[in-house]
Amino acid sequence: MSNVHERLRRLLFLVPYVSKHPGVTVEALAKALNMSREDLLEELDLLTCVGRPPFNPDDYIDIYVDNDRVYVDLDQRLFAPPRLTAGEAAALAASAELLRPAAGDALQSALQKLERILPPSTRERYREMYRKIDASTEAPQALAPLTRAIIERLEVTFAYARPGGPPEPRRVRPYELLSHRGQWYLQGFDHMRQDARLFRLDRMEDITVTDTPFLPPPDARADVPNPARSRTEVSVRVRFTPVAAPYVKERFGRDARPLADGGVEVLVAGDSERWLTQWVLSFGGEAQVVEPESARAAVARAARASVGL
Amino acid sequence: MERTERILDLVALLLDAREPISWAELREHFPADYGGSDDAAERKFERDKAELVELGFPLTYVQGDDERRDGYIVDRDAYYLPEADLTKEELAVLYAAGSAALASGAFPGRDDLAHALRKIGFFAGESLPTPRVRMELGAVQEGEEKEVSARLEQLWDACAARKWVEITYASPKHPTTTHRKVDPYGLALRRGVWTLVGHCHLRGGLRTFHVHRIRELKVNTARPRTPDFQVPADFSLDSHVAYFPWQHRFHEPVEVVLRLSGALASRAASLLPGATLEPVEEGGVRARMKVTFLDGLVRFCLQLGPDCRVEGPESAQARVKEMATRILERHAEAHEKVSA
The missing domain is CATH 1.10.10 (Arc Repressor Mutant, subunit A)
Incomplete structure (x- = not known):
């Protein structure tokens, strides 16, 4: 999109916004418009030159900064922003798909209301563009209660499945939901471990939002799970054939060391034998554990079991 | 002026x-x-x-x-934008999804989305919730997010204006890149990966391209307000983009029968969405499904372990054996190799 287009969209929102929030600070206005303070002040300068013919003093937009606060005295009928364009509505509706199964009826009704406030001439174009993005990521039902718990800052309890054992009851302060490679995770403070932990949503059962409030720490941003970056006592060296190498490089980037034969080698965390064997098997023979010997043996056992040996 | x-x-x-x-x-x-x-x-x-x-x-x-x-x-x-009368809950859902998309670093139509969120928030005052929901992209390395984000933005504009694009594409299946002219029909997100679906002039048919594998991208700038192509009325993104590896369209559909037992039996529906399931003896589940990339399914079955067995067809069983044998060869002890 052209610069002029982007600027016009911003300015047609800016004047009504200040009209609605007289005395908004320069800082807050810049944040609302996602622009720097300097750029905002320049745009405010431009707006003072905007008006309608015959350009008498009262025909100009009267917008000014006083004591670092912004006011508009004459808005020249720019008291509300323009309606959503087809592109804006389509992008919003497509992003809403991210939470579709979890959001349920609220999403459906929100989208209906959104369509109602589009200019009639835009509706068809909106529907056409909406079909051009498909972002449904199989959002699990668990997103709904967990999103609510994060917004309302309430602890949650759930049963967490463990491989080879009965599910464990957990009580967690939910900080953040994270989707990575199609897998949804909850990051939060685990009372049992007395530490921040990442939980997979597909292993949670019986999620209950309690009425115990908590204050989230300001920096609760979860790291994306990466087996090549987690520090464990034992590391496992895995080699990939040239066939699998391009895919492994895409996932591991610089952590995938190139080999002379066109393959790559990655050093991954060795703390979960179960994860490692499943991962190596998922390459169907294009991956090989080099060391340690115990990990090689585990993969061999798993391969034998899969053909009933 | x-x-x-x-x-x-x-x-x-x-x-x-x-x-x-x-x-x-x-x-x-x-x-x-x-x-x-x-x-x-x-x-x-x-x-x-x-x-x-x-x-x-x-x-x-x-x-x-x-x-x-x-x-x-x-x-x-x-x-003038009227009030949409969104309830608190409706606004929260739109905001959660919109902010998750913006926080993800790469979402087509980011500018459009940011403006849309501003506009729906116009009447809401200061009470807008800011939920912490985040979506990370798979297969995008540190430092590459900006590039993918910029390409998605260009592709979104090209899809919206129906202008053809020229791409240099690096497929992991080919050692060299290819140059193609593509009519972009739409963009789909699956498991953190953005896919462009469109008519490929080089191959003369519908093709899918992972956006992070596009090395260069140019949008046709001639006559920007005149569309270059029509999207067929019956086109649907969903039917061209795979959720699971076995849905890639690499060969004609084959019906495969799996049997899940133990802990996998109760998870059959979520592990194999779209499969026809029937209970069998000893609490197991039999799953029938159409597969267009057999190797993708076989690798998934190997990953699931011995509680997942391929019952048919024979070609699929043979493939499991081949792959398992190959894994075994690569992981056998030195003395086993000699005896083999």
Whole structure:
């Protein structure tokens, strides 16, 4: 999109916004418009030159900064922003798909209301563009209660499945939901471990939002799970054939060391034998554990079991 | 006068006008801009008008009659954003999803989305929730997010305007890149990976391209407001983009029968969405499914372990054996290798 287009969209929102929030600070206005303070002040300068013919003093937009606060005295009928364009509505509706199964009826009704406030001439174009993005990521039902718990800052309890054992009851302060490679995770403070932990949503059962409030720490941003970056006592060296190498490089980037034969080698965390064997098997023979010997043996056992040996 | 300023002046003039404004009047009002030769001035105004329409400005030209004169007029009611009367919950859902998409670093139509969130928040005051939901992209390395984000933005514009694109594509299956002209039909997100679906002129058919594998991208800039192609009416993104590895369209569909037992039996529906399931003896589940990439399914079965067995067809069972044998060969002890 052209610069002029982007600027016009911003300015047609800016004047009504200040009209609605007289005395908004320069800082807050810049944040609302996602622009720097300097750029905002320049745009405010431009707006003072905007008006309608015959350009008498009262025909100009009267917008000014006083004591670092912004006011508009004459808005020249720019008291509300323009309606959503087809592109804006389509992008919003497509992003809403991210939470579709979890959001349920609220999403459906929100989208209906959104369509109602589009200019009639835009509706068809909106529907056409909406079909051009498909972002449904199989959002699990668990997103709904967990999103609510994060917004309302309430602890949650759930049963967490463990491989080879009965599910464990957990009580967690939910900080953040994270989707990575199609897998949804909850990051939060685990009372049992007395530490921040990442939980997979597909292993949670019986999620209950309690009425115990908590204050989230300001920096609760979860790291994306990466087996090549987690520090464990034992590391496992895995080699990939040239066939699998391009895919492994895409996932591991610089952590995938190139080999002379066109393959790559990655050093991954060795703390979960179960994860490692499943991962190596998922390459169907294009991956090989080099060391340690115990990990090689585990993969061999798993391969034998899969053909009933 | 600067173009941005002139267009805003036009907005102010038209929003205030009670009568249609004729082209002659516009030329009078903006002598420095719409002066000069008739042709040049008209072309300039046409461009400004197109920009106004793009912004959602409901501008129309009315033919005069006894009561009204000829000229341009704007439907004010259709211009101003009305309150959508979204409930707190509805607003929260739209905000959660929109912010998750923006926080993800790469979402097509980011600018559009940011403006949309601002507009729906206009009447909400300061009480907007800011939920912490985040979506990370798979297969995008540190430092590459910006590039993918910029490509998605270009592709979104090209999809919206229906303009063809030229791409340099690096497929992991080929050692060299290919240059292709593609009519972009749409973008789909699956497991953190953005896929472009469109008509590939090189292959003469519908193809899918992972956006992070596009090395270069150029959008046709000729006649930006005239579409280059039509999207077939029956086109649906979902039927061309795979959720699971066995859904890649690499061969004709084959029916595969799996049997899940133990802990996997109760998870059959979520592990194999779309499969027909029936209970079998000892608490197991039999799953039948259509597969268009057998190796993808076989690798998934190996990953699931011994509680997942391939019951048929024989070609699928043979493939499991081949892959398992290959894994075993690569992981056998030194003495086993000798005896083998």
